[in-house]
Amino acid sequence: MTYYIGDVIKDERILIVRTPEQFEKTGIRVRVRTTVEEIDPDKGVVRLSDGDTLAYDTLVMATGSKVNIPDIPGVRQEGVFKLKDLRDALDIKAYIKDKQCGHGRCRKAIILGAGFIAMELSEAMKNLGLETSIVYRGELPVKRWDEEFSKIVLDKLTSNAIDFVPHRLPVAIEANGRESTLRLITDNGEMEADIIVFALGVTSNISLAEQIGLKIGNTNAIMVDLSQRTSRDEIYAVGDCCGVYHRIKHQWVHMPLGDIANKQGRIAGANISGHSMTFPGVVGAQSFKLFDLEVATTGIDEWEAKAMGLHPISTIIWGTPSARSMSKGRKVGLKMVADKSTGKLLGAQSVGEGGAVAKINTLSACLWGGMTLDDVGYIDLAYSPPFGGPWDPIQVVAQILRKQM
């Protein structure tokens, strides 16, 4: 049998569902533009914003997350945006396209924050023709990655004429009478912009959960078990609003990523419909693209391993995404972290113009299988010169680390 991938699997058929109407055809009732105002868990009833009430036997909390917005003056004025959902994206695009700023079209953008969303957004802004600056409190972008790799990301920003402004905390946003429409006041000077977008991360949206006394984990997300059940048996939680078990950290973490939310949704659905299923957790795999640069990571970094009481060893090597003769100067860096006493693989990071995500996916599978450096050092990969050398950096790093044990 041959299947095509879609979004809803029902009765083993995969249905591609895009609109509320298509959803309804699957037998699922969808109410758009409706909010749950209150939950009465003892009666098993939710009260909706349109005045209706709905009774439930089982309730799924999928309340997602909310964008972190600093508590400074001026964050609500025109030209200041968050980027959370499709509506935000459409609003930002419309503003850039249509808004008449002091000097005509919207021209200058400031992005606050330097995580992966800020990186993706800076590329999008640049591609829309805006002068783009990233303003960040720290020294280097994408702090989940090793400094050596963060510097590669910084170089990629710079070579694409995106201005990275480190060591700045936003203090206020003011309307600007002059050439640009906005002024960002920081603890270290002022900058002008026509549009400012917050990309300072997200926090679980747990207000409804708190209202009814669901247990909240130490990651400030709804506490769930491996079946996605909350502290009340009849209430499940999935996605950005709840925690997820990290198999390498051996603890519950908050990792608001789309693929994890999808998995949790399916696990909850299976359990609710009577098919026992548990979520095996995550190893922390994550990636983003910045122009032609792939940036990816999985597992934990050295400092996280130390915090767990482990004795991490790590190294970085630079290889090529194809055999050296075919790589046209492109490079791919790979960092691997392992435990010195057991040789267990703990994490990996990769950055490069091609091949980085593939390496991290392979190493995520290795982490998933609990492999050691001995396992990884001679792992069998599909070698061919257009896709790498006969020794993949994966094997080389594992062998180098093995000698440090």
Added chain:
Amino acid sequence: MTYYIGDVIKDERILIVRTPEQFEKTGIRVRVRTTVEEIDPDKGVVRLSDGDTLAYDTLVMATGSKVNIPDIPGVRQEGVFKLKDLRDALDIKAYIKDKQCGHGRCRKAIILGAGFIAMELSEAMKNLGLETSIVYRGELPVKRWDEEFSKIVLDKLTSNAIDFVPHRLPVAIEANGRESTLRLITDNGEMEADIIVFALGVTSNISLAEQIGLKIGNTNAIMVDLSQRTSRDEIYAVGDCCGVYHRIKHQWVHMPLGDIANKQGRIAGANISGHSMTFPGVVGAQSFKLFDLEVATTGIDEWEAKAMGLHPISTIIWGTPSARSMSKGRKVGLKMVADKSTGKLLGAQSVGEGGAVAKINTLSACLWGGMTLDDVGYIDLAYSPPFGGPWDPIQVVAQILRKQM
């Protein structure tokens, strides 16, 4: 520490070695253009083609493989080539560039065989401007892959104006007085060409090994153990001339691939220098590129699983190498094979314009770790829209197969 990848690791430094002179600097003596004519294992001596003899305590056989050439008339004449080493490649290029054929420059190429070398060679020939035909005894190219994927490979040949001529056995090659310089006689008609290249696979070169009575495996390659030792303790064998342990087939196979040879060389070297090491074997990962098509496989296919007495289940799905909205019509197909009774992953194949090799490397790691469909169905991968959807075909196929158990 940051390393750059090279070819020789010595005292934990990685040295890039390209010429005999560079090798000698590492302290390794290299004799080029010298053949071993005879081995006297009882005296521990080899006799060289230049008359010298060399004494050894330990001997490593790395005699490689030889190209399969059919036993038909005319295979030794000008314009007929094999493609095994750098010399062959240089000879072919020089012939194509310089040879004056009947109509001027060398214009028409025939490749005999339809494995991955034939595919790579056809692309190279086409890129050199030749009219290129592939002549093959079977119906479809690359028989290691599922028919559905072989057809994709065939389409890629056809759309690049490479002529695939199935169901033809070569009978003779003759000099041609007319427009082209050669004539290929087959069991089903004749074809003209200026150059004919054999790509019919290779066979282990075991003549020296047989001479001294080393045990030969049932794959017609030198029998070795996991330490790369032959049936004589002081003689090791590595690379195309010897067998390799296949972890999924649970038997020794002949798999003449460059990455495997590299690994075996290092294992033998470690053991010879007193560091006990065993080769963990292979899962059969392999890949090649054909124009913009990636083709890869790992593990075993259904028919091989059946031959082992297993009960394989399998399916193929088609996904996209990026999120659907970013894929510009590009597709990637994934086949997965698992055992019905245990759910153990047995193999996978992938073909697509991007992403196929990456998927197979991830699944090779899963095979390496002995994972089941339950492990693979919810594996944590580095999701981001430029690199795929939130459900990777890897997870989707595993879940579909899980329901067939």
